[in-house]
Amino acid sequence: MDVFDSDGHEQVVFCQDRDTGLKAIIGIYSTALGPALGGTRFYPYESEEAALADVLKLSRGMAYKNAMAGLDLGGGKAVIWGDPAKLKSEALLRAYGRFVDSLRGRYYTACDVGTYVQDMDVVARETRYATGRSVEHGGAGDSSVLTAWGVFQGMRAAAEHTWGAPSLAGRTVGVAGLGKVGKYLAGHLLDDGATVVATDVNESALAWASATHPQIELVADTDTLIASDIDVYAPCALGGALNDDTVPVLRARVVTGGANNQLAHSGISKLLEDRGILYTPDYVVNAGGVIQVADEIHGFNFERAKLRATGIFETTRRLLQLAVDEGVPPAVAADRLAERRMAEVGRLRSIYLG
Amino acid sequence: MDVFDSDGHEQVVFCQDRDTGLKAIIGIYSTALGPALGGTRFYPYESEEAALADVLKLSRGMAYKNAMAGLDLGGGKAVIWGDPAKLKSEALLRAYGRFVDSLRGRYYTACDVGTYVQDMDVVARETRYATGRSVEHGGAGDSSVLTAWGVFQGMRAAAEHTWGAPSLAGRTVGVAGLGKVGKYLAGHLLDDGATVVATDVNESALAWASATHPQIELVADTDTLIASDIDVYAPCALGGALNDDTVPVLRARVVTGGANNQLAHSGISKLLEDRGILYTPDYVVNAGGVIQVADEIHGFNFERAKLRATGIFETTRRLLQLAVDEGVPPAVAADRLAERRMAEVGRLRSIYLG
Numbered sequence: 001m002d003v004f005d006s007d008g009h010e011q012v013v014f015c016q017d018r019d020t021g022l023k024a025i026i027g028i029y030s031t032a033l034g035p036a037l038g039g040t041r042f043y044p045y046e047s048e049e050a051a052l053a054d055v056l057k058l059s060r061g062m063a064y065k066n067a068m069a070g071l072d073l074g075g076g077k078a079v080i081w082g083d084p085a086k087l088k089s090e091a092l093l094r095a096y097g098r099f100v101d102s103l104r105g106r107y108y109t110a111c112d113v114g115t116y117v118q119d120m121d122v123v124a125r126e127t128r129y130a131t132g133r134s135v136e137h138g139g140a141g142d143s144s145v146l147t148a149w150g151v152f153q154g155m156r157a158a159a160e161h162t163w164g165a166p167s168l169a170g171r172t173v174g175v176a177g178l179g180k181v182g183k184y185l186a187g188h189l190l191d192d193g194a195t196v197v198a199t200d201v202n203e204s205a206l207a208w209a210s211a212t213h214p215q216i217e218l219v220a221d222t223d224t225l226i227a228s229d230i231d232v233y234a235p236c237a238l239g240g241a242l243n244d245d246t247v248p249v250l251r252a253r254v255v256t257g258g259a260n261n262q263l264a265h266s267g268i269s270k271l272l273e274d275r276g277i278l279y280t281p282d283y284v285v286n287a288g289g290v291i292q293v294a295d296e297i298h299g300f301n302f303e304r305a306k307l308r309a310t311g312i313f314e315t316t317r318r319l320l321q322l323a324v325d326e327g328v329p330p331a332v333a334a335d336r337l338a339e340r341r342m343a344e345v346g347r348l349r350s351i352y353l354g
Numbered sequence: 355m356d357v358f359d360s361d362g363h364e365q366v367v368f369c370q371d372r373d374t375g376l377k378a379i380i381g382i383y384s385t386a387l388g389p390a391l392g393g394t395r396f397y398p399y400e401s402e403e404a405a406l407a408d409v410l411k412l413s414r415g416m417a418y419k420n421a422m423a424g425l426d427l428g429g430g431k432a433v434i435w436g437d438p439a440k441l442k443s444e445a446l447l448r449a450y451g452r453f454v455d456s457l458r459g460r461y462y463t464a465c466d467v468g469t470y471v472q473d474m475d476v477v478a479r480e481t482r483y484a485t486g487r488s489v490e491h492g493g494a495g496d497s498s499v500l501t502a503w504g505v506f507q508g509m510r511a512a513a514e515h516t517w518g519a520p521s522l523a524g525r526t527v528g529v530a531g532l533g534k535v536g537k538y539l540a541g542h543l544l545d546d547g548a549t550v551v552a553t554d555v556n557e558s559a560l561a562w563a564s565a566t567h568p569q570i571e572l573v574a575d576t577d578t579l580i581a582s583d584i585d586v587y588a589p590c591a592l593g594g595a596l597n598d599d600t601v602p603v604l605r606a607r608v609v610t611g612g613a614n615n616q617l618a619h620s621g622i623s624k625l626l627e628d629r630g631i632l633y634t635p636d637y638v639v640n641a642g643g644v645i646q647v648a649d650e651i652h653g654f655n656f657e658r659a660k661l662r663a664t665g666i667f668e669t670t671r672r673l674l675q676l677a678v679d680e681g682v683p684p685a686v687a688a689d690r691l692a693e694r695r696m697a698e699v700g701r702l703r704s705i706y707l708g
Contacts, residue, residue, distance in 0.1 A: 002402045003368040003402065004368065004370055004377045004402055004435070008370055008372045009368075009370060010369070010370060010371070011367060011368065011369050011370070011453065011456070012367075012368040013365060013366070013367045013368075014357040014358065014363075014365065014366040014367075014368075015364070015365050016358055016362055016363060016364060016365070017364070018362045023358045048356045048357065048358055081358070099365065102365070102457065102458070102460055103456065103457075104456070104458045106456055
């Protein structure tokens with residue numbers, strides 16, 4: 001696999017520290033809008049090639065996500081290649097922090113699969129370019145709060161586009177996955193007057209739902225959920241929720257959820273359109289989390305971050321309108337809007353200010 | 355080809371700028387002794403893999419060279435992948451300069467194959483981490499002056515080791531290649547009282563020799579030169595001068611020259627030893643050039659740089675003694691000395707100074 005691919009990543013930085021066993025790759029897709037922000041995935045990839053492929057894909061995705069979130073941040077991501085259970089140590093995390101620091105602010109890191117706020121606290125001892133820290137260390141805390149809030153805002157925009165009013169009142173929403181994001185989302189939906197049907201593979205999540213929100217109707221599994229009489233489907237668990245098996249049987253008219261990479265492949269976008277199902281691109285509606293950690297850069301302020309996450313309503317509205325205007329699926333419209341923002345706002349640096 | 359190889363490079367940075375067509379790889383082998391210094395090669399490699407292999411090899415070599423030159427500099431190198439005749443432009447060189455700058459002094463660049471002082475002047479408009487600039491822009495100028503001086507010093511040490519006195523007076527030295535380094539070297543040898551036999555494929559170089567130093571005996575080609583009755587062989591042209599064909603017929607007892615990569619493969623070191631030929635490792639004796647450009651970092655001072663290049667006499671002496679003491683070929687001794695310096699001096703940073 002080549003680094004200089006057609007996607008055109010700006011910078012890809014391989015970092016190695018023999019003594020601690022650190023092997024990290026930092027991918028910077030674009031800094032047109034500002035320093036690249038994206039989490040660090042700590043994962044035992046099968047090969048260097050697999051690690052590289054993942055960081056290239058993820059860093060590109062972050063550029064689009066951050067652009068659509070209206071942030072003054074470019075897109076980046078990092079992977080640490082290895083088994084965190086065996087390899088993670090103070091020295092390794094700090095060695096990684098020094099390499100993050102070597103880019104002097106062109107890349108800000110955060111948590112991702114295999115890294116936690118406690119790890120970012122350690123990374124931050126070597127660099128000030130680490131977000132996703134613990135609250136005690138100036139961090140923003142649990143980012144699923146604003147992720148769920150942003151998904152709810154995106155869903156309101158989809159409801160307005162479909163039924164005329166920006167509300168889920170009177171609608172039935174199927175929430176697949178009552179993890180952190182799904183839980184908070186269910187709460188917002190109930191507050192808004194929606195009926196919630198939900199499922200989860202985790203017993204404790206179901207117990208939480210029964211105890212906290214007994215009005216939630218729990219179903220056995222996702223297959224049952226998507227075949228139910230729901231108006232909106234909210235995938236909030238694993239990726240690939242929308243695939244060649246699920247889309248044909250889906251009864252919802254709207255899909256808006258917190259999960260990443262909801263489309264199993266790019267052809268699904270067309271399949272959804274053919275079935276008349278409105279899909280709000282995952283990276284647009286689930287950007288509340290990155291909005292939250294991005295806010296740490298300037299000293300975290302929850303109200304400011306929440307205001308920005310509320311903006312996901314307007315952003316989703318705008319992209320759904322663009323999709324209609326340009327006759328393309330919303331996923332394509334989102335990519336276009338992100339690319340336009342990177343080009344138009346990125347170009348402004350040509351106006352000299354010193 | 356994998357980046358995370360067993361050699362253990364510290365950092366490898368892929369840089370791309372779509373608009374100018376820049377595809378550069380900066381290899382940082384080690385910064386144990388200080389910022390990594392090494393030139394930028396602009397070359398139309400067959401593939402990304404070939405470009406990567408070259409930068410990994412070259413940056414590792416620079417770490418050893420800079421360590422043995424006694425510099426407070428680590429080892430790095432960069433390649434720009436493409437045909438300089440088609441691709442080189444102000445914008446591309448400046449885009450490259452911005453990426454050099456993004457490392458904020460962890461890597462200093464300089465000229466190499468395909469890049470010239472004028473190019474470094476352009477690169478330097480985007481970063482202060484560019485050496486090898488023109489004299490008018492604070493550069494050190496023609497680095498072959500001190501390269502030749504250093505080679506002469508290494509040869510003096512080899513003469514002392516072999517014949518007891520640190521002088522080439524009364525010896526016959528065969529200089530293969532009367533390019534910039536060979537010319538200056540021939541001058542030093544004649545001044546020292548040596549007899550010089552030389553060859554070059556270039557007519558103008560031969561004309562220069564006849565006109566300037568009529569006492570130099572010119573021979574038809576390198577094959578003739580190495581079969582001549584010479585005491586010292588000084589390869590000052592292409593790499594691979596010492597190979598399975600040349601070493602068996604070589605009549606010299608000492609090999610000291612300005613060319614890079616003189617050993618065609620690592621087995622040649624043993625072959626030289628078996629024939630009783632003393633070889634002073636190329637990267638040790640030809641370090642005068644990098645000493646010269648390194649001096650630019652602090653504002654170029656020719657006398658200071660020359661003093662340091664004169665130190666190649668002592669360094670060569672020390673490594674030849676170590677080779678005897680440890681019963682290894684000089685090439686192995688040089689690698690050991692370089693590695694020891696990187697470990698011992700690099701470790702000193704653990705003494706906290708703020």
